[in-house]
Amino acid sequence: MSQEREVSREMQNAFVDGQLDAADWTALVERMGNDEALRRQVCELRTLKDMVKSAYASARPHGTAPAADRRGWARVAGLALVFALAGWLTHDATERIGAAAALRGVAANGLVVHVASSRGEVVNTALEEVEDYLRDARTAGRKVRVEIVANQTGLDILRADKSTYSKRLERLRAMYPNLTYIACHQTADRLREKGVKVTLLPGVHFAPTALDEIVKRMQQGWVYIRA
């Protein structure tokens, strides 16, 4: 590092972030000994860094599960396999048949379907697949349970004042008592904080958060599907 050249801002940043190698670090420290302006600039950078850190020190997740629930995460030692289906993909009939066949081969006692969007294609696909799955299971004489867990904008499908799927959900629930609808309490709280009155469809249950409900079911060996 040349004594004559101005120390770049990048170099000053790297210094306060501990990103310089030993030689550059030493050279910059020596330079600061004789350069008051540089000392002041580095000091400002350090101050800024501390200010940013302090500004977010109190930021905590809302609706974090109570400690007892969170400990549950660590209690899942007995969980040998968790099955995850990472997404609903295309509506192609062949794929759907393939998926149904794949699900029949899974020795799970439950299916948790996560709906985090109110977009029509997401919700329609989710409901179609759930209905197919429940019908197939009934035909095959398999006892299964299915939960639709809704959060974010997906909560809209379970809201009495917003849902355009209420009749369809009611019909499904009447046909399949082993189907349950779960709303994310955290999402509902957020809406209420914004002054939105949240009224759920009849028979919809709350879970503290969608994540907690999904993890709880995965611990129990259920299959998780993200819609």
Add this chain to the structure above:
Amino acid sequence: MRMRGLFGVSAQFRARVEVQREPLYRLAYSWCHDAALSDDLVQETMLRGLGRAAQLRDQAKLKGWLCAILANCLKDHYRSSAPLEPLDDEMPSHAETPEAASVSSQLAARVRAEIDRLPLGQRQVVTLVDLEGFSYAEVGEILAVPIGTVMSRLCRAREALRQRLMEFAAAQNNKIRSIR
């Protein structure tokens, strides 16, 4: 619907992911300054992390790996809900959130507001470095950008913050001194 894969997740891995909930939230909040969205992004990140556990080759990099997932979740959110924020251009300020308004320290509120004014790319770099102490190389991996980009974004971010905050901070200090 298609089955993408089966995976086993150990209790230990879940516990390690859970430990990252608060740091992830802090980062998410510093990127979007929306408490509800931050909660959703963190949930989404943790679910994706559990779902992709097998992809994490180096367990020591769990935190950075989750931060990369968080960055992608935010990108996905902007892509699906609104035009993507430019990564490196000046952005208009977002409205201050109720949470920000209730922050006891006026300085902290001001810092958050100024961070919020930064373009997303600069905001992400400065918070990854300052809040979570990632190295420049790690930030480059998390955001999938070259290290030179990390350094230039950081430089621009800090310069903007310096111009906007140092005077304010000095005034606050003077106030404290006069009260004492």
